[in-house]
Amino acid sequence: xxxxxxxxxxxxxxxxxxxxxxxPTAYLDNAATAHKPACVLKAEEEFYVNHNANxxxxxxxxxxxxxxxxxxxxxxxxxxxxxxxxxxxVFTRNATxxxxxxxxxxxxxxxxxxxxxxxxxxxxxxxxLPWQMAARVTGAELRYLECGADGSxxxxxxxxxxxxxxKLVAIAQVSNVLGRCNPLEKIIGRVHENGGVAVxxxxxxxxHMQVDVKKLDADFLVFSGHKLLGPMGxxxxxxxxxxxxxxxxxxxxxxxxxxxxxDGAVYAELPHKFEAGTVNAAGAAGLAEAIRYINGIGYDHxxxxxxLLTQRAIAGLKDIPHVNIIGSDKAEEHNxxxxxxxxxxxxxxxxxxxxxxxxxxxxxxxxAQPLHDHLKIRSTxxxxxMFYNTEEEVDRFLRSIAGVRSKLGWTE
Amino acid sequence: MESRSFYNEILTEHNMRPYYKHDIEDADLILEGxxxxxxxxxxxxxxxxxxVIVDGAFVGDGCAVSQAxxxxxxxxxxxxxxxxxxxxxxxxxxxxxxxxxxEEIDSLEEASALRDISHMPARVKCAxxxxxxxxxxx
Numbered sequence: 001x002x003x004x005x006x007x008x009x010x011x012x013x014x015x016x017x018x019x020x021x022x023x024p025t026a027y028l029d030n031a032a033t034a035h036k037p038a039c040v041l042k043a044e045e046e047f048y049v050n051h052n053a054n055x056x057x058x059x060x061x062x063x064x065x066x067x068x069x070x071x072x073x074x075x076x077x078x079x080x081x082x083x084x085x086x087x088x089x090v091f092t093r094n095a096t097x098x099x100x101x102x103x104x105x106x107x108x109x110x111x112x113x114x115x116x117x118x119x120x121x122x123x124x125x126x127x128x129l130p131w132q133m134a135a136r137v138t139g140a141e142l143r144y145l146e147c148g149a150d151g152s153x154x155x156x157x158x159x160x161x162x163x164x165x166x167k168l169v170a171i172a173q174v175s176n177v178l179g180r181c182n183p184l185e186k187i188i189g190r191v192h193e194n195g196g197v198a199v200x201x202x203x204x205x206x207x208h209m210q211v212d213v214k215k216l217d218a219d220f221l222v223f224s225g226h227k228l229l230g231p232m233g234x235x236x237x238x239x240x241x242x243x244x245x246x247x248x249x250x251x252x253x254x255x256x257x258x259x260x261x262x263d264g265a266v267y268a269e270l271p272h273k274f275e276a277g278t279v280n281a282a283g284a285a286g287l288a289e290a291i292r293y294i295n296g297i298g299y300d301h302x303x304x305x306x307x308l309l310t311q312r313a314i315a316g317l318k319d320i321p322h323v324n325i326i327g328s329d330k331a332e333e334h335n336x337x338x339x340x341x342x343x344x345x346x347x348x349x350x351x352x353x354x355x356x357x358x359x360x361x362x363x364x365x366x367x368a369q370p371l372h373d374h375l376k377i378r379s380t381x382x383x384x385x386m387f388y389n390t391e392e393e394v395d396r397f398l399r400s401i402a403g404v405r406s407k408l409g410w411t412e
Numbered sequence: 413m414e415s416r417s418f419y420n421e422i423l424t425e426h427n428m429r430p431y432y433k434h435d436i437e438d439a440d441l442i443l444e445g446x447x448x449x450x451x452x453x454x455x456x457x458x459x460x461x462x463x464v465i466v467d468g469a470f471v472g473d474g475c476a477v478s479q480a481x482x483x484x485x486x487x488x489x490x491x492x493x494x495x496x497x498x499x500x501x502x503x504x505x506x507x508x509x510x511x512x513x514x515e516e517i518d519s520l521e522e523a524s525a526l527r528d529i530s531h532m533p534a535r536v537k538c539a540x541x542x543x544x545x546x547x548x549x550x
Contacts (some may be wrong), residue, residue: 346473348474380453
């Protein structure tokens with residue numbers, strides 16, 4: 001739930017982030033990982049300083065406190081994404097682990113030879129390789145949803161590729177390269193009509209927009225904590241209870257059982273069935289604090305900042321000769337992610353020159369090689385913005401970009 | 413902050429207007445070199461006569477450092493024996509590690525323009541791509 005909040009100035013907000021105070025570079029690689037506010041770091045430390053014990057193990061007060069912190073974090077996540085029950089919230093290490101959990105546990109047990117798995121061509125490798133594996137092992141056919149040159153998925157393509165043999169569709173809510181929102185209502189509707197399930201990667205969307213699993217009617221939805229201002233090493237898998245309930249465990253061992261005998265075990269109830277081994281309770285506490293922090297800033301404020309900064313960056317890039325923006329030319333369709341190329345300049349050289357001028361961006365294929373092949377681009381540079389970035393940082397980025405070609409000797 | 417000096421004139425010139433970035437048809441040694449982490453790639457082609465490298469060229473795609481370094485390498489090794497080319501490759505690799513003497517670096521002629529890469533660990537792989545491919549094929 002969005003709570004009421006007082007609109008704060010950007011200077012004030014930046015003071016919440018120790019690294020933004022200390023570090024003079026313009027950090028524009030937020031789609032890779034976001035900076036952490038002090039309250040998140042404190043929540044993580046607080047767990048170890050005052051409540052450290054193995055959650056769900058001991059009957060002494062410290063262990064009960066540790067359990068409460070961990071389970072309260074789960075409650076926070078449940079409310080944040082609008083899930084029906086805490087039984088539907090599984091803590092993992094990150095989105096990649098969440099997706100592998102679904103592929104191994106659901107995919108290998110519910111998909112058969114002759115079925116089809118559909119993956120969007122714009123997916124990050126983490127939402128593609130597990131499905132390549134599932135198709136290989138089960139004998140199902142792997143099909144790709146192909147986007148247009150601007151990264152959009154047409155109704156015709158969705159209707160053509162998703163059909164009665166489709167058992168599962170894997171797609172991100174927002175592409176990590178194009179920044180574009182995919183038409184989830186249409187895609188999820190289509191896969192449900194045909195009796196399949198939808199696996200949604202919300203890693204890039206959830207830092208920028210309210211995600212509601214019920215409204216989306218997602219069957220599975222995953223995200224990483226660290227892109228949402230939380231710590232590294234904690235991630236979330238949401239799954240509809242009836243699906244998770246029917247799935248076998250992904251990893252087995254401690255903390256996920258009710259009882260074990262020489263010849264077998266009774267597995268724990270949801271969600272603990274999927275949380276084998278000692279959990280990352282401090283990470284969960286940090287993620288819960290990050291969620292409180294995001295709710296305090298407010299998604300309306302975040303959206304406003306995203307659009308202000310993205311519009312400024314895209315308008316500026318359009319004015320620089322030889323710069324080509326990948327995807328939509330509308331700022332509001334980028335969710336803070338701007339991927340581009342510069343004629344005659346390799347993205348690694350762009351990134352190197354910007355780094356030497358104190359601007360941090362990403363270069364390469366951004367773990368989305370098949371998308372680059374599909375768009376017939378070898379590699380790209382990517383700037384990705386967060387609400388705490390400033391107009392001054394965007395301007396610094398634009399000034400650096402304007403100088404890149406001449407630094408490499410190109411005269412016009 | 414000024415941009416680091418290693419994008420110097422020699423490097424940018426070889427990147428913008430490479431002499432040897434084209435195909436040759438009668439090559440007898442062909443090898444592809446790739447940096448999987450950053451996607452730089454070259455296909456190096458040499459024509460030899462006995463022990464002497466008589467012609468050579470490369471095609472590829474990558475950052476200015478990888479492409480210019482391969483071009484400079486070819487300008488240096490054409491007409492040389494295989495042993496001489498390998499000796500230069502060894503000096504180049506040691507220069508990038510910061511282990512070559514001034515005298516050795518001088519013998520690399522234009523390739524010495526890449527000496528500052530030794531301070532840029534992230535770009536070392538780019539600079540040595542052509543040279544490592546050469547070492548592997550000889």
